[in-house]
Structures are given as structure tokens and as C-alpha cells.
Amino acid sequence: MEAGQxxxxxxxxxxxxxxxxxLLLCLLIASGALGEEGGLFGQDPGLKGEAEGMRRxxxxxxxxxxxxxxxxGEVDFxxxxxxxxxxxxxxxxxxxxxxxFRSRVxxxxxxxxxxxxxxxxxxxxxxxRDTLSWAYDDTLWVLHVRLRDTLALGEEDTxxxxxxxxxxxxxxxxxxxxxxLDSNLAFCTYAPFVWYPAPYDYFYSSRVDxxxxxxxxxxxxxxxxxxxxxxxxxxxxxxTTQTFAWSTSNPVVEFNFACAPYAMAxxxxxxxxxxxxxxxxxxxxxxxTATQSVLDFFSRAFTRYDYEKLAFANQYxxxxxxxxxxxxxxxxxxxxxxxxxxxxxxxxxxVGVRFLEEVWLNEGFASYSDALFQEDSLGRQxxxxxxxxxxxxxxxxxxxEDEPIVPAxxxxxxxxxxxxxxxxxxxxxxxxVVGDSAYFDLMKAYASAYQDSSTTVALFxxxxxxxxxxxxxxFFDEWLxxxxxxxxxxxxxxxxxxxxxxxxxxxxxxLDSLFEMPIQTTIYTPGGAREEWPRVDGLxxxxxxxxxxxxxxxxxxxxxxxxxxxxxxxGVEAGTPSLPLTTxxxxxHPNPFHGSTNIEYSLAEKGRVRLSVYNISGxxxxxxxxxxxxxxxxxxxxxxxxxxxxxxxxxxxxxxxxTEAFSDMKKAVLVR
Ligand SMILES: [Zn+2]
Numbered sequence: 001m002e003a004g005q006x007x008x009x010x011x012x013x014x015x016x017x018x019x020x021x022x023l024l025l026c027l028l029i030a031s032g033a034l035g036e037e038g039g040l041f042g043q044d045p046g047l048k049g050e051a052e053g054m055r056r057x058x059x060x061x062x063x064x065x066x067x068x069x070x071x072x073g074e075v076d077f078x079x080x081x082x083x084x085x086x087x088x089x090x091x092x093x094x095x096x097x098x099x100x101f102r103s104r105v106x107x108x109x110x111x112x113x114x115x116x117x118x119x120x121x122x123x124x125x126x127x128x129r130d131t132l133s134w135a136y137d138d139t140l141w142v143l144h145v146r147l148r149d150t151l152a153l154g155e156e157d158t159x160x161x162x163x164x165x166x167x168x169x170x171x172x173x174x175x176x177x178x179x180x181l182d183s184n185l186a187f188c189t190y191a192p193f194v195w196y197p198a199p200y201d202y203f204y205s206s207r208v209d210x211x212x213x214x215x216x217x218x219x220x221x222x223x224x225x226x227x228x229x230x231x232x233x234x235x236x237x238x239x240t241t242q243t244f245a246w247s248t249s250n251p252v253v254e255f256n257f258a259c260a261p262y263a264m265a266x267x268x269x270x271x272x273x274x275x276x277x278x279x280x281x282x283x284x285x286x287x288x289t290a291t292q293s294v295l296d297f298f299s300r301a302f303t304r305y306d307y308e309k310l311a312f313a314n315q316y317x318x319x320x321x322x323x324x325x326x327x328x329x330x331x332x333x334x335x336x337x338x339x340x341x342x343x344x345x346x347x348x349x350x351v352g353v354r355f356l357e358e359v360w361l362n363e364g365f366a367s368y369s370d371a372l373f374q375e376d377s378l379g380r381q382x383x384x385x386x387x388x389x390x391x392x393x394x395x396x397x398x399x400x401e402d403e404p405i406v407p408a409x410x411x412x413x414x415x416x417x418x419x420x421x422x423x424x425x426x427x428x429x430x431x432x433v434v435g436d437s438a439y440f441d442l443m444k445a446y447a448s449a450y451q452d453s454s455t456t457v458a459l460f461x462x463x464x465x466x467x468x469x470x471x472x473x474x475f476f477d478e479w480l481x482x483x484x485x486x487x488x489x490x491x492x493x494x495x496x497x498x499x500x501x502x503x504x505x506x507x508x509x510x511l512d513s514l515f516e517m518p519i520q521t522t523i524y525t526p527g528g529a530r531e532e533w534p535r536v537d538g539l540x541x542x543x544x545x546x547x548x549x550x551x552x553x554x555x556x557x558x559x560x561x562x563x564x565x566x567x568x569x570x571g572v573e574a575g576t577p578s579l580p581l582t583t584x585x586x587x588x589h590p591n592p593f594h595g596s597t598n599i600e601y602s603l604a605e606k607g608r609v610r611l612s613v614y615n616i617s618g619x620x621x622x623x624x625x626x627x628x629x630x631x632x633x634x635x636x637x638x639x640x641x642x643x644x645x646x647x648x649x650x651x652x653x654x655x656x657x658x659t660e661a662f663s664d665m666k667k668a669v670l671v672r
Contacts, residue, residue: 097160218244227313389594457480604631
């Protein structure tokens with residue numbers, strides 16, 4: 001490290017990867033190929049590669065963090081004025097960033113910026129007419145500037161940093177938060193430090209909530225369009241160039257941009273413009289209509305969408321990035337990724353996250369917001385389908401590779417499954433525990449309480465406790481700070497205790513680690529169903545319920561409020577044989593399923609029983625039971641394989657139960 005060193009190499013070892021400081025706001029894997037339905041449920045081979053890429057980047061960041069001094073929060077960045085001249089044909093950019101900052105300490109003599117310098121070269125750092133002394137640390141990727149005068153607490157200063165360099169076209173770099181697509185000549189940036197001098201925190205502190213206002217002025221060749229964060233405040237043309245200036249009125253956590261020979265379409269929405277940047281705009285109508293319903297719903301559920309615009313820019317990469325007022329994603333993309341990225345306007349921008357290790361507050365929230373939107377627009381079944389799919393994906397992780405959601409498991413191969421999918425489930429379970437009305441009330445209260453600021457898990461818990469009127473420490477502790485999911489078995493029996501009274505005894509056992517959870521328990525009697533929520537927290541808990549009719553069956557977690565590794569009914573014959581049984585086929589659990597699913601049925605009469613699985617074309621794929629059975633309760637499981645033990649593809653299958661007097665069918669969804 002040497003002060004005032006001259007221009008550095010512009011192209012260096014391109015295979016060197018970036019640090020992962022910019023994991024702040026989402027990298028959601030979408031899959032164009034799998035489409036909307038399969039997008040988040042299928043095992044996309046591209047996903048594994050991406051997860052591996054993320055893991056490597058995070059480890060690199062961790063290596064560097066060990067070398068770095070801790071961030072001391074000395075500097076409050078106030079405003080950016082960034083001018084970017086793009087030369088797409090040369091993959092080259094020239095930049096100038098004017099940064100206003102304020103001291104948070106009594107004596108501030110140096111300022112550190114995070115700036116990825118693999119392909120960017122710093123030309124000068126000035127203050128007014130003075131050239132300042134600076135140094136660039138190659139190992140830490142930090143620009144170190146010595147101020148001319150020491151700043152007192154609260155005192156402001158302004159620096160101008162001039163730099164230039166390449167955004168490289170390597171496809172492998174697409175994960176590095178800046179991309180350039182050679183054939184289409186598109187630049188996109190996601191992470192601040194790859195294109196402007198960002199707060200030091202971005203690399204070396206887990207605290208990531210510095211906010212600044214800013215203007216980004218993009219000068220591009222004629223025929224190109226450029227879009228960035230905030231509102232379009234200026235657009236001008238010369239014979240050869242076009243300038244687009246974008247400005248934020250709110251202090252924001254980061255800026256990003258996209259530039260390409262795009263075409264643009266726009267549509268007014270609630271006093272702002274929705275904008276669509278793509279090489280042709282045929283997907284604009286769909287995207288606008290979808291976005292309107294997404295914004296309507298989130299505005300209703302959280303807070304009103306109050307930003308300058310919402311733009312979408314196509315980047316032809318199979319994942320999205322929810323930047324402030326600018327979503328970069330494959331267009332026209334599935335509804336799920338769109339809803340997730342738009343949800344980041346709330347979970348990431350309206351309400352920021354204070355510490356990177358609590359990124360669940362962004363990602364788990366955005367994922368569950370997508371599920372809520374699907375529920376709102378397509379119905380309860382859609383929510384169930386989504387949550388079941390996410391559960392089976394998370395639960396298919398080997399338990400030894402599971403980790404808590406907080407702190408974010410950056411070094412895990414399963415960051416996505418843990419933080420996004422199980423993360424969404426934590427909110428779903430919270431909703432189950434506190435009930436719909438308290439849940440939606442607390443989300444609204446949380447969004448408005450921390451609007452335009454940053455938050456923590458502890459603050460979210462506080463709002464949840466206030467609004468639901470109950471202590472929830474046990475809930476957050478076990479679901480966020482501990483790994484795993486519970487596994488249960490249960491049995492029940494009923495005894496006649498009077499002419500019209502029966503006592504139901506329910507025993508619930510926990511088979512793995514102990515969780516404390518109220519479990520939805522549905523008791524079916526000839527007269528109807530009754531719902532209870534016994535709180536299960538021990539190895540073996542016994543509950544008693546008084547009924548006026550003999551129960552036919554007892555089902556745990558009928559509506560799927562619980563993320564579990566299995567709820568198995570045991571002691572099939574242990575019910576009271578004297579009770580009248582009905583012949584019935586019960587809902588599958590889990591459904592949709594990933595590995596295997598269980599089905600229960602009961603027989604009122606002795607006789608021949610056939611339980612078979614059919615595919616969607618009506619072909620028999622597997623026979624599970626074909627024999628005479630006595631009255632009683634039975635269960636069977638199916639592993640998604642046919643008679644020859646071949647794994648069957650994802651899709652809809654039907655379970656059919658047939659006796660001499662009875663036939664019924666249940667639908668199952670297999671998710672590979
Ligand atoms: Zn996200």
C-alpha cells in the first residue's frame with residue numbers, strides 16, 4: 001500500500017472473484033426454463049452451480065474480513081453524485097463520484113471506501129482544487145483517503161473520486177454483481193462497490209444500513225437507454241451520446257443501473273410510472289399488469305408504495321435483483337420472481353436490515369410476501385402448494401448440513417434453502433401461531449414503524465409481541481437461532497364417559513429435538529370437525545378433550561401450519577374398536593411431496609381393498625395395497641417410484657382407494 005500511487009492495471013486476473021458484500025438485497029434464482037410453476041420447486045441444475053458460486057464468494061469475503069480492521073462506523077455517507085460514461089462496445093466505463101459525508105467521531109482524519117478494483121483504476125481523489133493523498137489496498141479492496149483537514153463530530157466534507165475501467169464480459173462473473181452480456185451489450189450492476197466507492201461497511205462490517213441520497217448520471221452512446229435508482233430528472237442528447245440522470249429523494253442503501261440498446265415501455269400507476277426496459281417490449285403488458293396487482297397487494301398488506309417509479313430491466317440471467325425502484329431480472333419472468341423482487345422494495349428498501357447476518361429480514365420476508373401474494377390472487381390452495389413445495393425442498397437437506405437462519409449461514413451450500421425457504425416458513429408459522437388478524441396487523445405495524453430506516457430481528461420480535469399480545473421469544477429462538485424441524489408421532493383413543501359424552505385422549509411424541517409449538521388438531525366426528533391447538537413442548541404430551549360424539553379420526557396440522565419432518569400416526573389399531581368406523585380416504589401428508597408421502601384410510605367393513613396410484617393420464621403406476629383387510633385404520637406411504645422402482649417425474653398423481661362398497665380419490669403433487 002503506497003500513497004498517491006498512479007493508475008493501476010486495468011485488466012488483471014479476471015478469474016479472481018468478487019467478495020460477497022452485496023448479498024444484501026437478494027439473489028433470487030428464477031428459472032425461465034421451469035416457468036412459473038416449477039421455478040422455485042424444481043431442482044434446477046443451474047441452481048446448484050449458483051449456490052456453489054455464492055458459497056465461494058462468501059468464503060472469500062470471510063477470508064478478507066479476517067484481515068480487515070472492524071468497521072468503526074466513523075463515517076455517515078450523506079449524498080452521492082455519480083457520473084458514468086459508458087462505452088459499451090469497449091466494455092469500458094469512466095466515472096466520477098462526488099461523495100458528501102459527515103463525521104460520526106470527534107476527530108476524523110481518514111475515510112475508507114469499499115471499491116472493487118479488479119478492473120477499475122483510480123485516477124484522482126480531490127477536494128475542491130486540492131489533490132488528496134490516497135492509497136488502494138489490493139488485498140482488502142479498500143480505497144483509503146487521507147483528509148486534508150480533520151473533521152469534528154458532525155462536520156461534513158465532500159470528495160471527488162475519478163476512476164475508470166472495464167466491466168468484463170465473462171459469464172462466470174454474472175454472480176459477481178455486475179454483468180455484461182456480450183451479444184446484447186447490456187451492462188447491469190447490482191452491488192455498489194463494483195461501480196462506485198461505497199461505504200466501507202459493504203465489505204468489512206456486518207452493519208449495512210448507511211443510507212444516502214444520490215444522483216446517477218449515465219452518458220451512453222446514441223441508441224442506448226440507461227436506467228438507475230429513483231426518478232428520471234434529466235434526459236439530453238448530443239449527436240453521439242444520450243444522457244439519463246436519475247435521482248433519489250429518499251436516502252437509500254444502494255444504487256444500481258442497467259444500460260443496453262433497450263426499447264422502453266411505460267404505464268402510469270398510482271401517480272408514478274412503471275417502466276419496462278427490454279430489447280423488445282412485447283412482455284411489457286404482462287409485466288405491468290402483474291406488477292400492478294403485486295403493488296396493490298403489498299401496498300394493502302404493508303405500507304403504500306411511495307417511491308418515484310418502478311422499473312424492470314432485462315438482464316437475461318436466471319436470477320433477479322431487487323434494487324431500489326429498479327428490478328433487474330429475466331423478462332418477462334415468472335410471477336413468483338417478480339413478486340419476490342418487488343417485495344424487496346419493502347423488505348430491503350422501505351425497511352432495511354441493520355446487520356448482514358440478519359438478512360432473513362429481507363429474504364425470508366420477500367419469499368413469504370410472494371407466497372402471500374399468490375394466496376391473495378389465486379387462493380388458499382396456491383399458498384399451500386407453495387409452502388409444501390418449499391418445505392419439501394428444505395427438508396430434503398441432510399440434517400447434518402442444516403444450520404440456523406440467524407446468523408445467515410454464508411458458508412453453507414444451502415443458504416438459499418435455509419434463509420429463503422425455511423425463512424418464509426418461519427413467517428408462515430408465526431402467522432399460524434398468532435392468527436391471521438394479528439399477523440397482518442403486525443406486518444403493517446412493522447413496515448410503518450421502521451419505514452426508511454433499518455431494523456433487527458429483535459425489533460421485529462418486539463412488534464410481533466406487542467401486536468399479538470404474547471411473548472414470542474421461544475418461537476424466534478427455536479426457529480431462527482436453532483437448526484432443524486420437529487418430527488412427531490401421535491396416537492389417540494376415545495372412551496365413552498356418559499350417554500352423550502366421550503373423552504378423547506391424544507398423545508403427541510417428539511422424535512427428534514424438542515420444539516415448542518401449538519399444533520392444529522382437527523377432531524372429526526359424524527357431526528362435523530372441531531379444531532384445537534394443544535401446545536406441544538415435551539417428549540410425550542397428553543391432551544384430553546371432551547366430545548359429545550365419538551370421533552372418527554384425529555388429524556394433526558391439517559392446514560399445514562407447521563414445518564415438520566413428519567407427523568406419523570402410530571398405534572393404528574389402538575383406537576377403540578367398539579367405535580363405529582367409517583370407510584374413508586384421508587388427505588395426504590405431505591402434499592406436494594418431494595421424497596415420499598403418506599396416506600391414511602379407514603375401513604368400516606372387512607373386505608378386499610385396493611389402494612393404487614395413477615398418473616395424470618390415468619395409467620396405473622403403482623399398487624400399494626391389494627388384499628383383504630379387517631375394519632380399522634391403516635396407512636401407506638409412496639416413494640414416488642413405479643413398480644420397477646423407477647423415479648417418476650414431477651407432476652400430479654392420484655391415490656385411489658377401492659373396496660366393494662367404496663371408492664375415493666386424492667390428488668398428490670410430486671415435486672422433484
Ligand atoms: Zn431476495
